[in-house]
Amino acid sequence: MRVLVVEDERRLADAIARGLRREGMAVDVSGDGADALAKARVVRYDVLVLDRDLPAVHGDQVCRAVRAERPEAGIIMLTAAGGLEDLVEGLSMGADDYLAKPFRFAELVARIRALGRRKAPSRPPLLSHGDLELDPARRIVTRSGEPVDLARKEFAVLEALMEADGATVSAEQLLERVWDEHTDPLTNVVRMTIMTLRRKLGDPPVVETVIGVGYRIAR
Secondary structure (H helix, E strand, O other): OOEEEOOOHHHHHHHHHHHHHHHOOOOEEEOOHHHHHHHOOOOOEEEEEEOOOOOOHHHHHHHHHHHHHOOOOOEEEEOOOOOHHHHHHHHHHOOOEEEEEEOOHHHHHHHHHHHHHHOOOOOOOOOOOOOOEEOOOOOEEEOOOOOOOOOOOHHHEEEEHHHHOOOEEEEHHHHHHHOOOOOOOOOOOOHHHHHHHHHOOOOOOOEEEEOOOOEOOOO
């Protein structure tokens, strides 16, 4: 899941980003509304965690613009005001969810995951291919009934490939979905992750390379 955290209080934004990355999400951070709009127009984020009171461009304007230009993106608004009137106003601008500060981090994670599931195309609770199974909710992978211990990025790459159901996924698409904006687009991190993933999944090979195009689950 690719998430944009828009929060002008830097320490809070960094803390949220660190926590979400530990949950296996790819996270970018914006400190003002103008920067958030610029990023949202380039990257197709699954969810935006959007503070309402932002400099440069107010969070309300960001919310309206993202909803108009990226209707598929989920938006969770954060605010210091937690009254019913604020909740109604936030939802009326196009937000999908609304969370008052201070909030419990576990609740934010649960809301992001729930929103991501609602916005994503319908898919089975378990992804499977032959003797390989992936449980997105519990973050468990098994092959022939035996658990496979994957790092967060390896799990996310495998999930993306299994969701594609045999279609080829380019390295650029995997970079956008699994890594964040600080990753060098010329890096070989995707290739190295695929190599490690293949080794851990064992034989017969599950992931194929389509030369010059990308990767796919073996047919």
